Amino acid sequence: METKNQYDDRYLKAKNRVHDIKGFYSNLTSFIIVNLIFLFINLNYSPDHLWFYWPLMWWGLGVIFHGLKVYNCFPIFNKEWEKQKVKEYMDKEKSKNEKWQ
Incomplete structure (x- = not known):
């Protein structure tokens, strides 16, 4: 459900x-x-x-x-691309923080 x-x-x-x-x-x-x-x-x-x-x-x-x-005809600026970039930057920030701890 x-x-x-x-x-x-x-x-x-x-x-x-x-x-x-x-x-x-x-x-x-x-x-x-x-x-x-x-x-x-x-x-x-x-x-x-x-x-x-x-x-x-x-x-x-x-x-x-x-x-x-x-209408999502832009392969670069669609929602999936945005999500992927946000995740990429979050992962970079996380690895940078882990490196300095």
């Missing part, structure tokens, strides 16, 4: 995952709306000098990286 602690851990992980996905969709929505406004402003007030694509490009790159992180 599953303990309450295991259920709580699974619940917290699921809740954090939903929070991360919600943050990504908020970022994506803001990106689309703001860049449409930039496009409108650029085409109406200075159509001979197109600048709207600069924020579109750089913010878009950020949105792509955000999405890759949220």
Whole structure:
């Protein structure tokens, strides 16, 4: 039988995952709306000098990286990598402390 602690851990992980996905969709929505406004402003007030694509490009790159992180497509920055690095540093610290005792 599953303990309450295991259920709580699974619940917290699921809740954090939903929070991360919600943050990504908020970022994506803001990106689309703001860049449409930039496009409108650029085409109406200075159509001979197109600048709207600069924020579109750089913010878009950020949105792509955000999405890759949220959906665990980054092999370096996913949760397992974080756990492995934390364990590695804890082991190093433990061995250093044992060496000096």
